Amino acid sequence: MQATEKDELIEQLEATISRYWGFSKLRPLQEAAIKSVLAGEDSLVVLPTGGGKSLCYQAPAVMRGDTTVVVSPLISLMKDQVDGLRACGISAMQYNSSQTASERSAVESEILKGNVRLLFVSPERLVGTDFHRLLRQIKVSTFAIDEAHCISHWGHDFRPEYRQLRLLRDSFPGVSVHAYTATATEQVREDIIQQLGLKNPVVLVGNFDRPNLTYRVHSRRDLLKQVLEVAGRHSNEAGIVYCIRRKEVDELTATLKKNKVNAMAYHAGLTAEERSQTQEAFLSEQCDLIVATVAFGMGIDRSNVRFVLHTGMPKSLEHYQQETGRAGRDGLEAECTLLYSGSDVLLWKSIMEKSSMEQSEDTTFFDRSMDHLNEMSRYSRGAVCRHRALVEYFGQTFDGENCAACDICLGETVSVDGADTIAQKILSCVARVKAAFGAGHIISVLRGENTEGVRKWHHDQLSTFGLLKEHDKADIRDWIDQLVGQGALEHEDRLLDSGLRVPVIRLNAGSWKVMRKETSVRLLRPMRRPKGESKSRDTTNSLPLDVDEKVLFEELRALRRLIAQEKKCQPYMVFNDATLRELARVRPSGLQKMLKIHGIGQTKLQEFGDRFGTLVYDHARAHGLKLDNFSIDSAPSRSAQRQSPSPAPTQPENKMALKERKECIRKLFKDGTSIDDVMKETELSRTTCAEHLCAFIREEAPTSIHAWVDESTYDKVVAAANTVGIARLKPIYVQLAESVPYEEIRVVLEHFQTVQAKF
Numbered sequence: 001m002q003a004t005e006k007d008e009l010i011e012q013l014e015a016t017i018s019r020y021w022g023f024s025k026l027r028p029l030q031e032a033a034i035k036s037v038l039a040g041e042d043s044l045v046v047l048p049t050g051g052g053k054s055l056c057y058q059a060p061a062v063m064r065g066d067t068t069v070v071v072s073p074l075i076s077l078m079k080d081q082v083d084g085l086r087a088c089g090i091s092a093m094q095y096n097s098s099q100t101a102s103e104r105s106a107v108e109s110e111i112l113k114g115n116v117r118l119l120f121v122s123p124e125r126l127v128g129t130d131f132h133r134l135l136r137q138i139k140v141s142t143f144a145i146d147e148a149h150c151i152s153h154w155g156h157d158f159r160p161e162y163r164q165l166r167l168l169r170d171s172f173p174g175v176s177v178h179a180y181t182a183t184a185t186e187q188v189r190e191d192i193i194q195q196l197g198l199k200n201p202v203v204l205v206g207n208f209d210r211p212n213l214t215y216r217v218h219s220r221r222d223l224l225k226q227v228l229e230v231a232g233r234h235s236n237e238a239g240i241v242y243c244i245r246r247k248e249v250d251e252l253t254a255t256l257k258k259n260k261v262n263a264m265a266y267h268a269g270l271t272a273e274e275r276s277q278t279q280e281a282f283l284s285e286q287c288d289l290i291v292a293t294v295a296f297g298m299g300i301d302r303s304n305v306r307f308v309l310h311t312g313m314p315k316s317l318e319h320y321q322q323e324t325g326r327a328g329r330d331g332l333e334a335e336c337t338l339l340y341s342g343s344d345v346l347l348w349k350s351i352m353e354k355s356s357m358e359q360s361e362d363t364t365f366f367d368r369s370m371d372h373l374n375e376m377s378r379y380s381r382g383a384v385c386r387h388r389a390l391v392e393y394f395g396q397t398f399d400g401e402n403c404a405a406c407d408i409c410l411g412e413t414v415s416v417d418g419a420d421t422i423a424q425k426i427l428s429c430v431a432r433v434k435a436a437f438g439a440g441h442i443i444s445v446l447r448g449e450n451t452e453g454v455r456k457w458h459h460d461q462l463s464t465f466g467l468l469k470e471h472d473k474a475d476i477r478d479w480i481d482q483l484v485g486q487g488a489l490e491h492e493d494r495l496l497d498s499g500l501r502v503p504v505i506r507l508n509a510g511s512w513k514v515m516r517k518e519t520s521v522r523l524l525r526p527m528r529r530p531k532g533e534s535k536s537r538d539t540t541n542s543l544p545l546d547v548d549e550k551v552l553f554e555e556l557r558a559l560r561r562l563i564a565q566e567k568k569c570q571p572y573m574v575f576n577d578a579t580l581r582e583l584a585r586v587r588p589s590g591l592q593k594m595l596k597i598h599g600i601g602q603t604k605l606q607e608f609g610d611r612f613g614t615l616v617y618d619h620a621r622a623h624g625l626k627l628d629n630f631s632i633d634s635a636p637s638r639s640a641q642r643q644s645p646s647p648a649p650t651q652p653e654n655k656m657a658l659k660e661r662k663e664c665i666r667k668l669f670k671d672g673t674s675i676d677d678v679m680k681e682t683e684l685s686r687t688t689c690a691e692h693l694c695a696f697i698r699e700e701a702p703t704s705i706h707a708w709v710d711e712s713t714y715d716k717v718v719a720a721a722n723t724v725g726i727a728r729l730k731p732i733y734v735q736l737a738e739s740v741p742y743e744e745i746r747v748v749l750e751h752f753q754t755v756q757a758k759f
């Protein structure tokens, strides 16, 4: 292709995605993936969840104007995809067993008229001969196989019916086949290529890191407290809590409800109706918290899930990646917390043994499952950056030293000094109790506790009695788990004479290496923080909205919910959170300006532009907020600094050099320029100008600030602060009957405290 032709193609593509999706540009791999579709080559595209796979086959279908057939594993998934495309003004239809015969014949007639750009079908439907006959009557140039890993039994969602897709190659020899998956292991990739018979496919593998996700792994100490802590950080935001078993789902849901947390349960033991009600409540944002087994997930397209919490270890890193991948699909920051315990491995092992016996699976399948489980266990107990560990597991390299987005790199989990000595004390205790006891008893001996078991076995006589008495029970339990993870101890199910199986801890070859100091271990414990200090940073605030913007954002969300109810569609199909945040921050003054917002294309502009635009305009006027705040003075978030598959936050236009700008603002304040005039001069938001003014006050400590806040307002704010305290601004704002803007309150408090500190 000539260079100009190429440029034209990209221009055409960009015009298409801007018009229909409201995106300003393609992500790097999308461009290559789309070109392979347009060139009629086969392809395999591996991108993490949220990486933007759908656009790779949807954009060419819209550009070419013929029909692309998309194979999708779940009917519920198809419905959402079809609705989502229609909301963007693209003709899409589904053809499956959920429809009546007359509905299907209506779809057939649209297909034959050439009116369907994207046709979603199940794998069973696609291999049927009647359907082939139908497709032969129209021009099909592309088959897109979504969730293509379902074809591989090396993967974690094997679907036998996917195997038949190979027939496509013979039945439609001239049509290119494109496979899309988020599962990245080499073996699965090769299997997909072979099973689908892809011919010299273009293989595109994206970056598996999801920089907008913050990973945390903690040992399970007090489940309810830990769940409430994470959910509490995300009140009014969507979250999924995964449990290993149905019973745990039911119990945790009931306990959360008792604690006034509105949660709904989802697992395969519920009726189809109950499940679909729960799914619907979650998608329509009527319910924000779902407690579920892995049955909940495929087809859950809610893009603003802000946290995924695992109350136990999943059975493989592939599962973990898939499940945590449901967080932050809108590209905004989200949190993934895994709570694990050594007993999770034993639980999974017994589940796998049972299933392999019931289904008389071959031993290689069981061995493979155990390998996956051990990898997962190593990750949970590991001491390296979680982003690095995940990315490397998927065969990629991780650039950079500190991800700033996991418990290890954030310093929330720290290495214990003298780990080898502690390990030796634990191991020798295991040896002294003759490897006949579980972790609980070993901990009691090491802590020098006077328990019934210790008295019964005279273990207070052992030399290891009380050797770790200064340490927490939970820490020692974690260390035992970590030593198992590092191969220096082993769990064993011991069969007693009574026929009872009990879990015991025993030594192995690795233990002796540690005892003989031939090898070192690393032990971790959670960082202890002084009381009152927040336990973690607020991950919800990665693209910080100031107080006014947050109020507007919530109003926009309410409008979105209302429109979704009216249109009987899911709220995210109207706009996703990233779009609403940008609307709240930029506040475009008119419809044309709205087109510059991520996620607003022509169709959505026509359909929703007026209502959202009016709300933004009225709110901005009522609160004295600047409109068209396109040059935002916000530091890019951490996720934006690192390469991200997600929409980057709006970057400041015509940015003055930071230092230069600071000096200029400082000078303006020194000359007594009002905040409004500084805003005009610098094009910065009121909040940012107020922040600069606060910094000026801190540094210069002027005797009076009446150039910016009049005397009576100053006195009112100080009086209100005396009544309700200065810890938070909102109570002062409310005390003053919302008559003084937040910025002024902040400036007064800054001055008041500076002056007080001086005297």
Ligand code: ADP
Pocket (backbone or CB within 6 Å): 023, 024, 025, 026, 027, 030, 047, 048, 049, 050, 051, 052, 053, 054, 055, 303, 329, 330, 576, 646, 647
């Ligand atoms: P996947 O199928 O890989 O999980 P999706 O196709 O659902 O991912 O896309 C994830 C999110 O990224 C969606 O919200 C989508 O609208 C958005 N997206 C996709 N491509 C782009 C792009 N080029 N620019 C901005 N946003 C995009």
